[in-house]
Amino acid sequence: MGSKYTKRCTEEFKRDAIALVDSSGKTVTAVARELGISSEPLRGWSRRAKADRGEGEPGELTSAEREELKRLRKEVRELQQTIEVLKKATAFFVKENDR
Incomplete structure (x- = not known):
């Protein structure tokens, strides 16, 4: 940057x-x-x-380790976002199922 x-x-x-x-x-x-x-x-x-x-x-850390760490942190962020979406979807479908 x-x-x-x-x-x-x-x-x-x-x-x-x-x-x-x-x-x-x-x-x-x-x-x-x-x-x-x-x-x-x-x-x-x-x-x-x-x-x-x-x-x-x-x-x-070596350059290779630094790059791997960067890649893994990005992957963790993406997985956390996916988990949040799935939690919201689960809550939505549970609520719909109770109707």
Whole structure:
């Protein structure tokens, strides 16, 4: 989502920026300054890349796990909505049957 003023970066740019952080020995802030971007997105990209390589903090989700979690949360929302509709339909038919 983000602001309409947010600079969109390609996946290739992100990969190159992460590689630069990993290989240069410079801080994320220094690399971000050189690339002309904010340090926070670069820090997040770097953290996610490390998690995907198995080098992240304990308990940190990989990209695949994050995508699965997103998919499962969406599925849960849809199932909850279905349950609500079925509850209302059941109540309606019980009421109709009593007449």
